[in-house]
Amino acid sequence: NLGAAHQENFSSMEEKCREKLILFHDAETVIYDGDDEVINKVIAEYPDYKGEKLFWSLKNQEAPFYVKNIEKQQSVSVITYIYKGEEDSFSIPFIDDASVQNAIISAVVASKLGLSAEDIDKRMTQLEPVAMRLEVKVGQHGCTLINDSYNSDINSLDIALDFMNRRPDHRGRRHTLILSDIYQSGQAPEALYKEVSDLARKRGVVKFIGIGPELCKQHDVIQISEKFFFPNVEEFIASEVFASLRDEVILLKGARQFGFDQLTELLVQKVHETTLEVNLNAVVANLNYYRAFMKPETKLVCMIKADGYGAGAVEIAKTLQDHR
Secondary structure: OOOOOOOOOOOOHHHHHHHHHHHOOOOOEEEEEOOOHHHHHHHHOOOOOOOEEEEEEOOOOOOOEEEEEEEEOOOOEEEEEEEOOEEEEEEEOOOOHHHHHHHHHHHHHHHHOOOOHHHHHHHHOOOOOOOOOOEEEEEHHHOEEEEOOOOOOHHHHHHHHHHHHHOHHHOOOEEEEEEEOOOOOOOOHHHHHHHHHHHHHHOOOOEEEEEOHHHHHOOOOOOOOEEEEEOOHHHHHOOHHHHOOOOEEEEEEOOHHHOHHHHHHHHEOOOOOOOOOOOHHHHHHHHHHHHOOOOOOOOOOOOOOHHHHOOOHHHHHHHHHHOO
């Protein structure tokens, strides 16, 4: 997969693609989007790779995995495909482009590993949404919230805006975008936020709320009549703009360091409280399990992502550090 995320230190998409391909030098099979011109070009220029090149395509009927049709219904997408001469289909309980693409890639992998079309379809229907990834929640004061704070880049913003625009229950209601500064885009700020403005207008956003120092600087670039800018989440929460949110479909799209979880907590309609208990001893046991496969002199580095996926980044980090 190749996208705009983490583009900052690459001179081009081709350079990023080449770096990714180096990681897969010894892989038996590389699976990729055959409709992506950059990926095709880089793979063709990389003769050192000797493994299988298994690609999927929506355009090339001769592709090893040909996606014949994608039908998006109200809350379900049906993907019809041809693999090894057999036509089959599967359904996923999502309609956004990112989920559809991820499902296609997963189906190619599953087919390569020998899963039957029936098993693929059965398991795809059981997929559940990722936390903070296009989560639709009932908000206070008649609002509907779409929490998409899982990542923040221009491609995922376009997908989230398309998702908001497509949902039939959102039609006829005011669309509001709350967006933080976008980091590591590799674009000049003015060009980046002009693209953001164009995407938002194209998808029917009528109110824009920008949070972050860079967005404050680029306020003139955002060509939406009803727009507000704040240096941080705290000042937005204390403002009249926050207090006046009513009967709107609100897309929350923010980089993690801006603390958009505070906004979700304050805007969502409260129905109950849930307590999550994390067994840190189990974390240590998992660490020791993998450590047992390593030589005593081999060092181990642990990466903690997305607040430990809800378990708490600080707590997990301290626990792992205490058991070095």
